[in-house]
Every structure is written in structure tokens, then in C-alpha cells.
Amino acid sequence: MSDVHAPRPFSEPSPLARRLAAAAVVLYAVIAILPLLWIGATAFKSQADAIAYPPKILFTPTLEGFVDLFTVQTHQSHDFIAKLPPPATWWEKIARDRDMVIAGPSRVVERFLNSLIIGFGSTILATFLGTLAAYGFSRFRVPLADDLMFFILSTRMMPPIAVAVPIYMMYRWLGLYDTRIGMILLYTAVNVSLAVWLLKGFIDEIPREYEEAALVDGYTRLQAFRKVVLPQAVTGIAATAIFCLIFSWNEYAFNLLLTSSEAQTMPPFIPFIIGEGGQNWPAVAAGTTLFLLPIVVFTIALRKHLLRGITFGAVRK
Amino acid sequence: MAEIRVEHLHKAFHGFVAVQNSNFVIEDRTFFVMLGPSGCGKTTTLRMIAGLELPTSGRILLDGADVTFKRASERDIAFVFQLFALYPHMNVRRNIGFPLVSTGMKRAEVKARVEEAARILRITDLLDRPVSGLSSGDRQRVALGRAIVRRPMAFMMDEPLGALDSEMRDVMCGELRGLHDRLKATTVYVTHDQTEAMSLGDKIAVMSHGVIEQWGTPREVYDRPASVFVADFIGSPPMNLLTFHDGLQPGRGSVRVGEADIGIPAPREAVTKRDLILGVRPEHVRLSDAARLRGEVFGTEYLGTTQIVTVTTPHGVTRARLAANVKVSIGEAVGLEFRPDRISVFDAASGQAIRTALHDHPHPMEHAHV
Ligand SMILES: Nc1ncnc2c1ncn2[C@@H]1O[C@H](COP(=O)(O)OP(=O)(O)OP(=O)(O)O)[C@@H](O)[C@H]1O
Numbered sequence A: 001m002s003d004v005h006a007p008r009p010f011s012e013p014s015p016l017a018r019r020l021a022a023a024a025v026v027l028y029a030v031i032a033i034l035p036l037l038w039i040g041a042t043a044f045k046s047q048a049d050a051i052a053y054p055p056k057i058l059f060t061p062t063l064e065g066f067v068d069l070f071t072v073q074t075h076q077s078h079d080f081i082a083k084l085p086p087p088a089t090w091w092e093k094i095a096r097d098r099d100m101v102i103a104g105p106s107r108v109v110e111r112f113l114n115s116l117i118i119g120f121g122s123t124i125l126a127t128f129l130g131t132l133a134a135y136g137f138s139r140f141r142v143p144l145a146d147d148l149m150f151f152i153l154s155t156r157m158m159p160p161i162a163v164a165v166p167i168y169m170m171y172r173w174l175g176l177y178d179t180r181i182g183m184i185l186l187y188t189a190v191n192v193s194l195a196v197w198l199l200k201g202f203i204d205e206i207p208r209e210y211e212e213a214a215l216v217d218g219y220t221r222l223q224a225f226r227k228v229v230l231p232q233a234v235t236g237i238a239a240t241a242i243f244c245l246i247f248s249w250n251e252y253a254f255n256l257l258l259t260s261s262e263a264q265t266m267p268p269f270i271p272f273i274i275g276e277g278g279q280n281w282p283a284v285a286a287g288t289t290l291f292l293l294p295i296v297v298f299t300i301a302l303r304k305h306l307l308r309g310i311t312f313g314a315v316r317k
Numbered sequence B: 001m002a003e004i005r006v007e008h009l010h011k012a013f014h015g016f017v018a019v020q021n022s023n024f025v026i027e028d029r030t031f032f033v034m035l036g037p038s039g040c041g042k043t044t045t046l047r048m049i050a051g052l053e054l055p056t057s058g059r060i061l062l063d064g065a066d067v068t069f070k071r072a073s074e075r076d077i078a079f080v081f082q083l084f085a086l087y088p089h090m091n092v093r094r095n096i097g098f099p100l101v102s103t104g105m106k107r108a109e110v111k112a113r114v115e116e117a118a119r120i121l122r123i124t125d126l127l128d129r130p131v132s133g134l135s136s137g138d139r140q141r142v143a144l145g146r147a148i149v150r151r152p153m154a155f156m157m158d159e160p161l162g163a164l165d166s167e168m169r170d171v172m173c174g175e176l177r178g179l180h181d182r183l184k185a186t187t188v189y190v191t192h193d194q195t196e197a198m199s200l201g202d203k204i205a206v207m208s209h210g211v212i213e214q215w216g217t218p219r220e221v222y223d224r225p226a227s228v229f230v231a232d233f234i235g236s237p238p239m240n241l242l243t244f245h246d247g248l249q250p251g252r253g254s255v256r257v258g259e260a261d262i263g264i265p266a267p268r269e270a271v272t273k274r275d276l277i278l279g280v281r282p283e284h285v286r287l288s289d290a291a292r293l294r295g296e297v298f299g300t301e302y303l304g305t306t307q308i309v310t311v312t313t314p315h316g317v318t319r320a321r322l323a324a325n326v327k328v329s330i331g332e333a334v335g336l337e338f339r340p341d342r343i344s345v346f347d348a349a350s351g352q353a354i355r356t357a358l359h360d361h362p363h364p365m366e367h368a369h370v
């Protein structure tokens, strides 16, 4: 950040203009966030409320959607349910009230865990590899550096799905089909090019003198990297990690193609919620809400870095 | 504390020669200044001494030990960078203490040493501040603190005052010299500012295009420039250089410049007739109606106590530093007279000074200085 602020080239906007601008921003935010609020609300509606017309804005919240999401249920007659012992848990009660009996847990927890493991696993790996590679490209004389950087970028030019079939066959052959490690490796491979490019930009911006100062101050290059370069690259690393996570978290096509049961993530799973429950919108909405949460939390946690990072170092110094 | 010896140091970047066959000795406790125009290889030389760059060939000896290919971290040399390179993610205290932490020193001792360094530099009140909000003078002091805290064998400073405004530069210049007088640590200081070099250095090395043209005390460099480059680079205005064609004989204390016989220190070598250059400082030029070397006043520059009078002659432009009350008018024809014992003579082809009585004693001017 510069110590010197350039004088403002324009006069301060009037209070009215400011308020109008704020109103416009709020209006846009509401429009943009409405679908998300709608999904969030639907997750807490009953099935009847979810499809009511005109749509209900005020409704009695219920956890039916979440119970449906997390369990497998069967429909039973009223008489059969009456004969059963009273429900032991609140979720059983919610099911019974709708003439349903819980047969067991659904697979959503596994899918969700898969999403977390594969999403964060590939993000960490891509960011880690990307940071090291970017540092190398930025600081050392790598033979054919420009060509290599272009090659790395070129892996990103083709839509990844264009190579889906060869990858499918390769994965079958290598035993990576339907494994978490296979998905982590695949997403890492896709993300690492982006990571190298983004991070090289950030690391180029960090003056070499900092490391050199550390070198003459008695540190090895690795220590200088850890203690001086990394702390200054956090902004870039955070921004890169968010981009990587967003890609692997949302990825649908590869996961659909390369998994069957073990390594399936949330995106290909969510449509199945519709299928199983016969258009059970609250359950779908509950699944979507749950799916959105980690990325929201992650982004909010890193937003301090993100705001500076997304400008790609333009505001540094 | 250490003596630094540089032998036949050479550095090429992909065929571009940045430093050429450098030789010099920096005695223990000396404040050594490397002076030269931009791009002449000062930084590269300094970085090779510090171990941040490896030489293509040559040797660097630190107190007699060959460190040419040792890592920077093993040389015990502190480096002050032009833009200070303070770690932005650490506060002042951690910045200064950083070199000590690498040695595995105990926390209490680090604290004590950091506070001592801060006291010397009078920045104790800044210790817990982040470095980002500091003024450039204070940043400079923190950078110096980080260098002195280790009590290294030698300090390398790459244009450490370059980022300061001129007022702050004068202040820090004084502080740097004061610091050196207290610590007496061997210091190599790079600058392209001759005033800085003259006022700070015990010894000055003047560089041009990767070559060290001359090294010696500021007085030697000023009074007995070893080459036309040094004569022209040092001094403001620089030494006057007049071209003429003549030969030199050890017995003859004069040369013929056009119509005029001009007295010079007795040559110590014979030189056949060729193109030569006569060098004389503006303060050793006088106007004299009787003089045979004639010229025309081109302009005057009033400086308060003195004035610089520019005279065009057939042998080149000559500037004279005269008392401010001497009356001259532009366009006036004048005669020029030079102080004979302070004249340098150079070979025009090689640019090197020719040995004369000027070079007889190690420091002939020390007492004769006016
Ligand atoms: N890493 C490098 N690769 C290629 N050329 C370089 C490198 N470092 C320096 N040079 C070249 O070597 C020459 C000397 O550079 P150096 O930085 O030593 O000059 P300097 O005297 O410090 O100049 P300045 O006053 O501008 O700092 C310059 O022409 C520069 O372009």
C-alpha cells in the first residue's frame, strides 16, 4: 500500500447521490441474493408450503426437508404406524407425522464428506504445488521458463471435459475410478495451472530484496521462503485457494462420469434427491443449503485477503 | 571487523560484462565508497561481496579467508538495501531482531541487543510500531538497526540514502558517518552521488562500465585523477579538459597548448608527440590579460561567494571558479592562467593519466591544499 494518497480528482459526491448509490447497491444485492434466500427458506418449509401458490413468504418452519435429506423413509399405513412403539427421536416423529417410517440414514453424509475431502484436498494440493512452482518460476532461471509457463496455461485452454473419455479409461486401468484420491488428483491437475499462474503474479510482486535480506541475515533459502515470502504471499494464496475450491466444489461432469458410489460428491448427488422423494423440494433445498455452507464460510473466512487478492496485486506497494 | 580483498573479480550476465577485472583492498575499519554512474556495476560488485551473486571469475577474501563461493548466510556480512527491504509483516522490533533469531540466540539476549541497537539509532520509541507507517528516515534507521544488531564483520550499503529527500539525506549522511566512527566497522557503501562519496568515504573507488578506474582517498581521487573519466566525473563543475598535441620529456615542466606554453608538474616519463589532454580544476584557473591561452567569456554563474565563469577556447570549454567580485562580461576576450603544480596530463587515446611530479608523494597535497 502506498503511503501517499493521490488527491481525489473529483469532488466529493453529494449526500443525496451517495444515498442513491447505496440504494442501488442494496437493491442489486437483494436481487442477487434472492434465489439463495428462496432456497434457504424452502429448506425449512413443508412440502405443501413449498409448492403453494401464491408462494408463501410467511410459513411455519419445519425440519422435514432436512429429515428427508438425511434419511431413507418408507410410506406406511396409518394403522401400521399406530401399532409401532412411540418415536424415540424428534426426527422419527417428524417422519411419522407424515405416515413415513425411517428405514435408515441416506447417503448424503458420505456425499458431503466426499465433497469436503475432495474439494479441500485438491485445493490444498493445488495451492501447495502451485506456490512452489510459482516461486521457482519467479525466482530462479528455469530453462525454457516462458515455454513451460505457456504449456502450463495451455492445459487449461481446452475444456477439461474434452478429455473425459481418455481419463475415464485411464482411471479404470489405473484403479483410480471411483476413488477419492483419483478425484483429488484430477481436480488438482486441473487447478494447478491456474494456481501457478495466479501465484506467479503475486510472488513476482514481492521484491526479491526481502529474501536476499533474509539470506544475508543468516537464513537458508527455504527458511527465507517460509518466513519472508509465504507471509507476504498469503493474500495471493488465499485468493488462489478460493478459486481452486470453487472449481472443485462445484465440479459436476467429471464426478458424474468417474464415480459410481464411493467417491461421489454433492453436485451429482443433489439431482437424486429429487428422484428419490418424487419432487421433494424442501429436501433438495436442504441439500443445496448444506452444499453452499462450506464455501460461504471459507470465503467469508478469507474475505479480508480476497478483497486485496482479487485485484491481482494491483494495489500492492 | 574485517579486511575485504577483491582480486580479479569478474561478472558477466549472459555475455554482458557487468564487472571487469576488479581489484581493490578495503582495509579493516574503513568506510569504503563505490562511486560511479548508473549501470556501472556497483551493485553487482557489492552483491558479490555479500554473496548474493556469484562471480564469473576472481576471488573475494574476507580477513584472508576465501569466501568467493560461500553462501551469503555464512559470510557474516550485513546488507542495507536501497529500498530498505523491511519485512512488512513484522513490526520494528521483530525486523531488527530477525538476524539474531536465525542464530538461535536466547530471547532475552535478542531483546537486549535489539534495544541496544535501537538506542544507538534513537528509535527506541518506535520498537513496537509496524514498519508500514514509518517515515523514510525512520525506515532507514530500522534497516541500519537490522544491520548493526548482529555486529557483523562488515556492512554493505547499496545507495541507502537514495530513497530519501535531500534534507533527510544530509541528516542521515551525518548519522551514518557518526555511526561508523562509533562502531568502526568495515563498510562498503555504494552511491552515484559524488558529494555523498566525498563526505562519507575514507576511500573511494570510482567505477565506469564495470571497471574500477581509481581507488584512493577522496583527496587523491580529486587531486590526482587516474583517468579522464574520473577527472570528468568528480567535481562540480568537473575538471577542465583541454586537448592539445605535444610530447613530454622528464626534464621539461611545460607543454605547448596551441600558442601558449603552459607549466605542468615535471613529467616522470617521456611521451612521444601525440594527442594529449590537459586537466585543470576550475579553482586553479585565473583570468590574466597577459596569458597566451586566449578565449571568450561564454557565460557566468553566480554562486554567492564564488562564480563560475565559462570561457570557450580553441582547445575546449574551460570553467574558472573566481571570486564573486571579479567583473567579467559575456563576449569579453580573456587570457587563462593555470596553477602549474596542480595540473594533470592524460593520454587522449587511453584516457589514462601520465605520471608527473603530481604523483611523486603518496599525499603531496595534504599540506599544500588551498
Ligand atoms: N541479473 C542481471 N541480469 C542481467 N544483467 C544484469 C543483472 N544485474 C545487473 N545487470 C546489468 O549489469 C550492469 C550493472 O548493474 P548494477 O546493478 O551493478 O549497476 P549499478 O552501478 O548498481 O547501477 P545503479 O546506479 O543503476 O544501481 C547493468 O547494465 C545491469 O543492466
Ligand SMILES: [Mg+2]
Residues within 6 Å of the ligand: B042, B043, B044, B158
Ligand atoms: Mg545499483
